[in-house]
Structures are given as structure tokens and as C-alpha cells.
Amino acid sequence: MKEYDHSKIEKKWQKEWEKEKLYRVEDKVKGKENYFTLVEFTYPSGNLHVGHWYAFSVPDIFARFQRMRGYNSLYPMGFDAFGLPAENAAIKLGADPKVWTFEQMDKMRTQLRSMGAMFDWEREIVSCEPEYYKWTQWMFNKFLEHDLVYRAATKVNWCPKDQTILANEQVVDGCCERCGAPVEQRDQEQWMLRITKYADRLIDDLDKLDWPEEIKAAQRNWIGRSEGSEISFRITFSASSSLRPSPSERDPRELGIEKTNPSIKIFTTRADTIFGATYLVLAPEHPLVGELLGRIENKSEVEKYISDTKKKSELDRQQSKEKTGVELKGVKAINPANNEEIPVWIADYVLSGYGTGAIMAVPAHDERDSEFAKKYSLPVRRVVEPLFIKKGGSDGVKESLPLVERKAVVCVVEHWSENKFLCLAWKANDWKGFVVGGIEEGEDEIVAGEREAREETGYQNFDFIKKLDYKIHSQFYHEVKKQNRYAHFEVLYFKLKDGERKDLAEEENKLHDVVWIERDKVDSYVSADEDMQFIWEAFTNPKPFIGEGILVNSGKYDGMLSVEAKEKITKAVGGKMVKTYRLRDWGISRQRYWGCPIPIVYDPAGKAHPVPEEHLPWLLPSDVDHTPSGVAPFAKSKELFARTEKIFGKGWKPEVETMDTFVDSSWYFYRYLDPKNGKTFAGEEERKAWMPIDLYMGGAEHTTMHLLYSRFWVKAMHDLGLVDEDEAYVIRRNRGLILGPDGNKMSKSKGNVINPDEIVERLGADTVRLYLAFIGPYGVTVNYPWDPNGVVGVRRFLERVWRLQTKLDLQKNKCRTDSLLHKTIKGVGEDIGLFKFNTAIAKMMIFLNALEKEEKVGIHSFRNLLALLAPFAPHMTEELWRELGEKQSIHLSPWPEYDEALTHDEKVKIAVQVNSRVRAEIAVSAGESEEEVKQKAMAEPVLAKYVKGVKIKKIVYIPGRLINIVI
């Protein structure tokens, strides 16, 4: 037997496969269905790390499996080659980003080849090549044509280190996602993509995708749809204002002032609380503030606040949660619900970019408004009272019964000397709460409360302390009275004077026990009951009531439910129901060199025109100084300006910005299908053959960037009739991270970086592939530490497979282990289909363990094992396969088949349990009847001491698993 020389074997077969064009994929193969497995194409950093191996070599197992199963399986690779690192390297080394990038790509191709993956290199794509970016530009122009691209001045995120604008998605915790520098806010014009137009579809279509919930939730979250109302508040100017426009503006509607006076449009999701709106707040950047400035009495104060806000960076603003603001003195707003005059403030807790940049503040029902109102002593008016509707369980309202309304009291009673509270434990339905009772017609609530407390507890002398200044409402089923109740509770707080107590009526004693509960245990004691818990909180930890409920202090809307009132009130005050999104349009302008040039030229009047298709690709200039100067590098390119004038005429100027690299990656997968097409981005036939992508495996970091952008891109392409599908990725699975052996993220500074090249050299690519597949289930966002011993373990496994050669019996086609063989074939296939490569490998190990115990190994077992292992360890299995005399590659052989009948053992061991505890084990053959098994079980000697002379209640028999004797 030759030694297992991984190095020699791997190099040999990589060369051979290339020569044979083994991994070339045609668009159509007769009798085969296409299957497209995609992984994110790579940035050519020039150094392939363990993360790349995990990202590319493990999905390769799946793609190879699909291929052996008879699919025409495509698994392509390419380079996402534009981007800042190349430019930064160029600045540092004084090189050309292009030269640098192509050098790195060469290095990476060599490293990628060492994986032994089934990449079809003839389909390789490179996003920085003119043949590629021509189509990026072409699509940009199509989008422009259809109003999906526009130029606008907006507040932009500026990274001072990278000297460029960033999209909102590229700002993480107020810092640049790439370099970590704190991001500044600037006003600047840039090219925008109308992704917000697709906000609803981007949310709604998530439902039809087989994607992990974590991505769906994060995208929904990011898009941030919220449904609410837009309501206008008219503005008026107070009597003390020196610029008071008219003496009788008290009733502005009469005077038609709304036509001349500005109004403030606010966004709220809680129109039902409008009667509690006691002031308005504008974002400091709100355009109306500027307009009103002339009529504001404390102008300088307001201006100072605005400029202070501007000075704050995104980071500062996120960090300081202490609310600040300034009143716009002399300006008032009219609450359209009750015509009340309310003050107008500016404060930076209101964001200009969300909703309308203005809110109505309802301090009684909003935590932030409450905090602000407290600080500046603004009025608070409660307009919603809580309503609890019990559903299900013993106290849930019964559908069939009518609701009986009752005035009622809840009494929280404190002990006279100890720190304890009086609670009742009801016997009929296990309900635990405070003293509760009805108020008689015309009875005072405090009197009623004392009366109920006496009746239910026997205690006699109460001091009334305080009362909750609002009611709480509750719908429940009254177990004792057999009635659906709709109770309106007054909530009272008493302190017991002394321990004087009369005996309870027998009736009351039957109903409930009286118990004293310590202060800090009350919350958990009453926790089964939402409203009791709410009451306790209301006394011990008063907070604004945020929830929905029943309206009060709201004129004719009193008694209405919040849900209903939202729409009714909005309509009544002339507002409208709207949807608002957190998502902003996608700004793609980058003030850098190494990106796709934006194919726009400006005429002498400064108007923008797209570069016509015949001039695409609109090439990157080559005469550029990369030293950062705060100006886009293109601006200094003589070549680009000359080219523009030559083609378009004198005075015409080029756009000097490049595109965000996320544009390049929004459509890259189409180019794999037809990488050399000069007429279009991808031919129709090729697209029809491969799209949509069956499986997309990638990193979790792309959730709200690449994956969101490319979903938008494909939907836009779909709407323009350029592609058939409006979602590109049918199944998406996120992968986790490989951590250093110490459990931390690999980093040079921590010194825990594993260099895959070194391990490939020492143990082989097959071992690395197998180890990464074995480390844990794939396609879930779980991080696994690299275990240097673990790699050796799988290497050991490969060596043991290798050694099996010496035990082969070339005649033998039937073995004792055949049942296990068929089980293994079945199990490995199923596991790979679920991306559980770890258990697939475990099953092969179990099979190997069994084979090693045999004197001789049948040739059929060995051949099947090699085929199962082929996607995992393509080189070694190929070597062993050919050693058997095969002329054709193992990777062209079909996936092994199994016989279902053989996957079941003839005899199985089942557990014999007594009261669910395992006491014995018996062997049972498939044909045995339940009665036979029972008798066999009872005959087990160890059972005697358990079952002798005891009555057997029942026997549970689960064929193939256990028999349970219940005594």
C-alpha cells in the first residue's frame, strides 16, 4: 500500500480535472435538471483565510452532491473587485489600484484552486472589468430612464477617513462600517436609487421566500414600516407676539387663517390620544422652523439650539439620551381635535428623517414625551384607560354569554405594621388577586371598598390612603356568578388600622382564603392576572400608560376603543391614514476612484444626461492621482474631461463620482450565466435555464445590505421587463463564523489566526474541507471555534479509509454490514440535503468503524463508501477510485442508491421499562406480535422484583423502541 500523500494526490487530480474539463457546466444537458448553488463572490484581498474556506468549500460539498444526484449543478466563483482596499493599497504603495487588484486576484485564484472545488472557471466574473461594469452602467441608465434614479441634495453620511459618502446601511453605531471612523453629517447632492418605492414589496414578498427568520425579521425591522396618521395642526401667533398678525385669531377657521398661516403636519401611530396632545415638537432641522424664525420671540435662543444640534455628530446624538429642547415662543398650534392652543417646541429627540419630522406630544401615553414634559413642566392629560380582555382559561370571556357591565372597586390593603399586603386566593378557579367587589347603585366608592374588604377578609378598620386617578377596565368570566363581566374598576389603596377581625361568613370562607403577601412577593403572587399586576405596578412604579385601551377626556369619543378611534379621529380632524418607513432611498455616489463610473455627463447648462449605450462601457480614467484631497479623484482627470468634450461637445463635463460597490454585487449572479455576452448582461435562454437561484449560502453580515439591495435590484429589473423573476434567491441560508482556537474572532492582534494554506500543506485540502464540514451544522448562524486537535481527528478518519484498501475482498459483494451500508447511504444523503454535513460524516465514521471490525471488506462496501465521501474529500476518493482500476472520475459516478428494506434490522433491541425507567433490554425480531413481545419482556428475570404481586395498570408498546409496564 502506498502512503497517503495528500500533497501529491491533490496536486495531481487538480491538474487532471482541469485537463479533462471535469467541472465545465453547460447551460442545458439532456435529461438533467439544472441546479444553481450560489455563494457570495469574493473580494480579492489577496489572502484566502479560513472564513473563505468555510464559505466556499463546504457549499461545494452540497453542489457536488447535487451533481452526483443527477443534477446539472452550477457552482461558480468570481471577484467583487471594485472597492476601497485596492485604492488604499494604491495610495500606500504608490501603485495603480487596477494592477494591485489583478495581482491579488491571481494569488487568490491559486489559493481557491487548492480547495479542489467544482468551480467552473470559464464562467468566472470580475466586476472591475469593463465587460462587466458596462452592464452595471447600462442598468443604471435603464433605472434612470424609469425614474428609479434621481439626484438630490440630502443629509449624507460622510466618512472623513475614507473621504466618501456612505449609505445608511453602511453606518454602524454612528461609525463607518468599513473603517470604523465616526461618521459626519453633511448636506450634499448625490445620486439616489428609489428603493423606498419598493418598501412594501420588500416586506410583503419576504413571506414567499424560504429564508431564515433572522433575515426576514432584520429586513422588516430595517425597512421599519409603521402605520399611522398624518394630521395637520394650524399655527397661530400668541397675543404677546410683537408681530401678531390680526387681533381676532382666536378662531382661525372663521377667518380662513389656515390658508395663509402655515400648519404643522405631524405623524402619529396613536391618533386616538390626540385629546392628550399638550404640545407639538418639531425636529430642529424641520424646514418650518426657518420660516417661523422671524416671528419667534426667543429667536436667538432657538438659533443657538439649532446650531448646537448641528454640531453634534451622529454618535453624540445617539449616546446622549437626556432630552433637551426649546420652546418657540410666540408660536402656538391649534389641536384640531379640541381647538385648544398648545405650545410648539423644537427638540432633537424628534428625528427629521422619520415620519414628517414633527410630532404631537402626548406625555400621558408616551415615555419620551412624558420625560420631556416632566423636565419642562408641560401639562399632562390622560386620555386612555387600560382595558384587559381575558381570553381562554378559566376566566376567559365565554363567547356565548352577554357582557354584564358593573361598576367595581379593587382594594390594595397594606398591613398595619408589617410590610405585607392583603391578597385573596380564590378556590374555584385558582385566581389570585386583591379584594375586588361591586359598587352598589349610588354608593360612594370608598365606602364600597371598605365594605367589600370587610366582607371578604373580616378585617374591620381601614384608613383610606389614595386612589388611582383613572379607572381600569376588565372583561372576564366570573366563575362563581357564571357571568361574563365587563367591570370598570376604581382602584383604592387602604392601610389597615389594626388586627381587629370578625369571623367570615361561611359562604365567603368557602370561596377564598385570605393571605398576607410580603411587598416584594406581591408582583409574582398576582402575576397570573394582567390587571392585578398592572394595578400593583401603578401604585409601586407609576409610568405613563403606553398601551391601547378605552378613551376618556376625549369629548364624544369617550368610551371608544383605541383601535376604532384611531381612524375615526384622523378622519374627523382632516388627517389621513398613512404608512411610514424607516428605510431611506439608497445613495450610491462615492467620491472615490476604484468603482464603477457613474455614466452621466453634464451639458454646459449643468443638466445631467446619461451616457448613451454606444459609449458604454464609460471607462475609468487612467490618469488619476490617488492621494486624498477631499475632492473626487476623477475631478482631476484630464483624460476623462477631454473624452467627454470630444464625444459630447465643448463645455460638457463628466460626472466625477463612482458607484457604491453594492451596486456591482446587486446583479452579479446573472453574469455567471452568460459571462461573455457582449450584447446583453445575460441572454434570455441562459436566464431561463438557471434562474431563480436554487440555493444561496452566505454570511449574516449581508442581511440589511447586499441582500436588501439585490432584492430591490431584481424587483426593479423585473418591473422594467429585463428579467422574469422578482426574487432571485429561492432558498437562503446564513453561515456562521469560524473563531480562533481561543473562542474569539480571529484577528492578527489576538494572534489566534489559523492560516489555511499551512494546514492544507500539512494535512491536506480534503482534511480541511472535511473538518469544516464536521465542526457543526451548516446554514445556521452559529460560530464554531477552530480546534487544532479536531482537524487531526478527521485526518485520522481519512487515513483509516485509506488503509481499508489492504482489507479488500474483490469477490465479495455481500457482507454482514450490508444493512448498515444501506442505512448509511440513506442517512448521509438525507443529512447533506439538510446541510447537516456534520452528522453525515458521523454516519460514515460509524460505517467505517464497523468495516474495520471485519476480517475482509467487500468491494461493494468500499466503492459505496468512496462515493459517499467523494463530495467531502474529492481528491483522496478520486485516487482510491482510480486505484480500483476505474477509467472515469468518481465525480462522474452517480450517488449510491439504497434498498429501503435493507435499512431495517431484522432484530432490534428494545428497552423494557417499568414506570418509564429502563430495567432491561430484549431483542425482538420484526415479525413478533405485541403479545409475544409482552411475554418476552415479562419473562426478563430482573423484572420480577418490580412486577411480582403488583397490579399492572397498563402496558405501552412502541414497536422497535420500547415496552413500558405501568404499575
Added chain:
RNA sequence: GCUGGGAUGGCGGAAUUGGUAUACGCGCUAGUUUUAGGAACUAGUGCCGCAAGGCUUGAGGGUUCGAGUCCCUCUCCCAGCACCA
């Protein structure tokens, strides 16, 4: 705070979806081989206990003949979003 995902030996992880918890691998222990070494081989290895036996899937409760798995309450960890009206 909201949303999503988690918690099983010393470690990575298994568990036919309600049926013998801890498969497989690592590590560890003992032995074999070897001049030696271990990236070799063999056996053992959840915890407590001499044993019989008992205990064990973050904590507590429930349903069930039977719960890692289902239901309720809670704790902690990871990720995304967060003054979003």
C-alpha cells in the same frame, strides 16, 4: 426597550420530531507498539456511589405511561434595530 436566535458532558456537537439522553469527533485515563515521540493501535470515559441504586439537557411549574422535544413563568448568552412618534 423591541425583534430574531440560543442554553445538552471537560470541549464541538447527536437525539428517527413525544419513546432507551449524551451518537460521532476531540480531550482525558489505562494499556500495547516504539530508542523516543505522537498526528499509531486497543480498551474505558455524563455525574454521585464500594455496590445496589440514585441523579442529569439554564431555573421552576404543568400536560403525559413517557418531555431535551409540547404548554406556562423566569434567568442568562448571542445577533440586528433602537429617542422610529
